[in-house]
Amino acid sequence: MSKGLNALAGLLASVFLTLFGLVIVTFLIGRVMPIDPVLAAVGDNAPQEVVERVRQEMGLDQPLLEQFLRYVGQLLHGDLGRSILTQNPVTSDIARYFPATLELATAAIILAALIGIPLGVWSAVRQGTWIDQTIRVVCLAGHSVPVFVLALLCLLIFYAMLGVAPGPGRQDIIFQDMVPHVTGLLTVDSLIAGDWDAFWDALAHMIQPVCILAYFSMAYITRMTRAFMLDALKGEYVITARAKGLPPRKVIWLHAFPNVGVQLVTVLALTYAGLLEGAVVTETVFSWPGLGQYLTVSLMNADMNPVVGATLLVGLVYVALNLLADALYRQLDPRVR
Amino acid sequence: MTAFSQQWLLTETPSSRSQAAWGRRYRAWLALRSNTLAMIGLVVIVTFVVLSLAAPLLATHDPGSQDLANRLARPSAAHWFGTDELGRDLYSRILYGGRVTLGMVIAVVVLVAPLGLAIGCIAGYFGGIVDRILMRVTDVFLAFPRLILALAFVAALKPGVESAILAIALTAWPPYARLARAETMTVRNSDYIAACRLTGAPSGRIILRHVAPLCIPSLIVRITLDMSSIIITAASLGFLGMGAQPPSPEWGAMIATTKRFIFEQWWVPTIPGIAIFMASLAFNFLGDGLRDVLDPKQR
Numbered sequence: 001m002s003k004g005l006n007a008l009a010g011l012l013a014s015v016f017l018t019l020f021g022l023v024i025v026t027f028l029i030g031r032v033m034p035i036d037p038v039l040a041a042v043g044d045n046a047p048q049e050v051v052e053r054v055r056q057e058m059g060l061d062q063p064l065l066e067q068f069l070r071y072v073g074q075l076l077h078g079d080l081g082r083s084i085l086t087q088n089p090v091t092s093d094i095a096r097y098f099p100a101t102l103e104l105a106t107a108a109i110i111l112a113a114l115i116g117i118p119l120g121v122w123s124a125v126r127q128g129t130w131i132d133q134t135i136r137v138v139c140l141a142g143h144s145v146p147v148f149v150l151a152l153l154c155l156l157i158f159y160a161m162l163g164v165a166p167g168p169g170r171q172d173i174i175f176q177d178m179v180p181h182v183t184g185l186l187t188v189d190s191l192i193a194g195d196w197d198a199f200w201d202a203l204a205h206m207i208q209p210v211c212i213l214a215y216f217s218m219a220y221i222t223r224m225t226r227a228f229m230l231d232a233l234k235g236e237y238v239i240t241a242r243a244k245g246l247p248p249r250k251v252i253w254l255h256a257f258p259n260v261g262v263q264l265v266t267v268l269a270l271t272y273a274g275l276l277e278g279a280v281v282t283e284t285v286f287s288w289p290g291l292g293q294y295l296t297v298s299l300m301n302a303d304m305n306p307v308v309g310a311t312l313l314v315g316l317v318y319v320a321l322n323l324l325a326d327a328l329y330r331q332l333d334p335r336v337r
Numbered sequence: 338m339t340a341f342s343q344q345w346l347l348t349e350t351p352s353s354r355s356q357a358a359w360g361r362r363y364r365a366w367l368a369l370r371s372n373t374l375a376m377i378g379l380v381v382i383v384t385f386v387v388l389s390l391a392a393p394l395l396a397t398h399d400p401g402s403q404d405l406a407n408r409l410a411r412p413s414a415a416h417w418f419g420t421d422e423l424g425r426d427l428y429s430r431i432l433y434g435g436r437v438t439l440g441m442v443i444a445v446v447v448l449v450a451p452l453g454l455a456i457g458c459i460a461g462y463f464g465g466i467v468d469r470i471l472m473r474v475t476d477v478f479l480a481f482p483r484l485i486l487a488l489a490f491v492a493a494l495k496p497g498v499e500s501a502i503l504a505i506a507l508t509a510w511p512p513y514a515r516l517a518r519a520e521t522m523t524v525r526n527s528d529y530i531a532a533c534r535l536t537g538a539p540s541g542r543i544i545l546r547h548v549a550p551l552c553i554p555s556l557i558v559r560i561t562l563d564m565s566s567i568i569i570t571a572a573s574l575g576f577l578g579m580g581a582q583p584p585s586p587e588w589g590a591m592i593a594t595t596k597r598f599i600f601e602q603w604w605v606p607t608i609p610g611i612a613i614f615m616a617s618l619a620f621n622f623l624g625d626g627l628r629d630v631l632d633p634k635q636r
Contacts, residue, residue, distance in 0.1 A: 014473070014476070017473050017476075017477075018473070018476050018477055018480055021473070021474070021476070021477030021480070022477060022480055022481075025477065025478075025481075025486075026489075028493075029489045029490065029492075029493045030493075133374075136374070136625070137374070140374075140618060140621045140622060140625060141614075141618060143565060143566075143617075143621050144565050144569075144614055144617040144618035144620075144621050145614050145617075145618075146569050146572050146573060146576070146589070146610065146613050146614065146617075147573075148573065148576050148589075148592065148596075149592065149606075149607075149610030149611075149613065149614065152592070152596055152599050152606060152607075152610070153607065153610070155599065155600075156599050156600060156603050156607075160599075160600045273482065274482060276482055276485070277482035277483065277484045277485055280484060280485060280488070280577075281484070281573050281576065281577070284576075284577065285596075295485070295488065296488070296577055299488060299489075299492045299577075299579065300578060302492070304492075304493075307488075307489055307492055308489070310485075311481070311485055311486070311489045314481065314482060314485050315480050315481050318480045318481065318482065319480050322480075
């Protein structure tokens with residue numbers, strides 16, 4: 001029991017240190033920028049006394065350590081500052097943009113797991129055959145293609161040439177602001193409102209970005225599943241099961257796969273976190289009003305508070321997912337306990 | 338001659354250390370040669386390097402010279418890949434763009450690999466508090482998705498090739514450190530290291546001569562596989578306007594400036610996209626093959 005408590009304390013300490021590091025890194029990012037944040041806020045032509053006043057208001061005349069403590073204090077109060085561009089507090093901006101990214105990433109991970117895991121198992125069972133080779137090439141290609149190129153080509157083929165997919169954006173203009181905001185996930189919100197037209201519209205807009213993101217993560221999931229599965233298939237219990245004359249399907253799915261499933265939890269968590277990254281580029285191409293677009297637009301305008309806020313949020317999600325994966329792993333795998 | 342040297346390389350009883358080492362390398366090469374995908378990758382990479390180095394000889398036009406009367410032209414005998422939005426020859430720009438990409442990739446690897454190796458070896462060899470501090474720092478950098486951290490860094494520095502290299506390097510070293518640490522931990526307590534220590538060799542020498550070389554094979558695999566992700570990150574930064582700046586013929590930046598023509602002159606942004614894809618796929622093919630050959634766990 002005390003061993004468990006020790007492990008927990010160690011875990012918490014390491015999480016705390018990682019979070020602290022995150023705060024330092026984001027603080028430094030926000031401070032070393034070449035453009036004076038005060039000038040970015042008031043404009044180049046503002047009179048000197050306005051500049052000085054705003055500098056004082058923003059606390060930028062204080063020593064760096066003082067500024068850092070202030071930054072930490074603000075963070076602890078859930079205050080990420082104001083965006084110069086949107087004039088809103090960064091937290092409320094993020095609350096508006098994040099669900100769009102979440103919707104995209106969640107749909108993508110589900111699709112990627114549904115396709116990637118069976119492909120990985122299949123590829124391991126047929127190791128060395130042309131099936132394995134084909135899957136390998138498809139996956140390596142998924143690793144190698146830049147998301148934005150794929151996104152542009154998809155728009156070209158399915159939207160412009162074939163006309164089967166809707167254009168960029170999250171919904172058609174007629175559905176804009178028609179669905180009452182509950183969760184921020186348009187598909188869920190339109191279902192809650194019982195508005196089927198809006199639901200199908202939101203779903204149709206998701207198909208392209210989700211498929212692209214899913215392909216990107218599927219590549220990783222498949223390769224990891226294959227590697228784990230190859231290990232599992234070498235296990236003595238699998239040989240025993242085979243020797244008993246169990247049908248191959250049962251051996252694979254009931255004996256080998258459950259052990260792989262535990263390891264896959266970690267892979268899925270990490271992939272999900274990686275999707276946030278892929279979403280940045282995908283959102284730019286599809287004009288998807290999510291966190292990635294918020295981040296890039298703020299970057300272009302040297303609006304640092306949103307950049308720091310979004311980076312911090314993604315870092316937090318990363319740490320949380322890692323922690324979750326670790327906890328699930330401990331829970332599911334009796335050997336780790 | 339070949340038979341003799343092959344015999345010398347493949348002998349079961351090497352008479353010197355270097356003969357044994359070369360024999361191992363030769364066997365690895367033989368194994369790699371039988372891997373079709375890896376060889377395809379290698380050929381593409383060599384072609385890519387040669388084309389980039391010989392760009393001034395092979396280019397048909399100056400990559401910067403504009404010809405506004407002839408913008409967005411279709412591929413033709415005069416312009417093999419057509420022209421871009423300012424009438425610049427795409428084929429020549431792709432060649433010169435290869436230099437930018439190649440330069441960035443090499444710069445990142447040169448910065449990152451020794452750093453990651455050093456940090457990982459030191460952490461793994463000394464253990465204890467040194468290990469804990471170094472690994473905590475590594476974890477912080479691992480706690481960000483690469484592209485997002487790189488974006489934030491570039492924004493904080495100044496968009497451009499140098500900042501992009503620095504930003505990618507800053508986000509790329511942690512996995513190398515992790516890998517080198519894991520490898521070091523497995524050999525740290527082995528007998529030959531203990532023997533080294535007994536002869537009075539200083540820690541620095543042990544790490545440099547006896548620990549680090551053992552980490553190299555898995556590091557090479559990792560670097561090769563990482564090359565593709567460095568290429569893609571560099572291109573993504575360029576695409577988002579945070580990497581190489583126009584008029585530089587960097588592939589990602591070329592797509593960014595021409596992406597609005599995707600519906601009418603689709604080949605203009607697509608050709609640099611294919612270049613990125615090919616380069617990155619080649620490194621993935623080679624890295625995948627190298628892993629099968631060099632990674633002891635896979636054997």
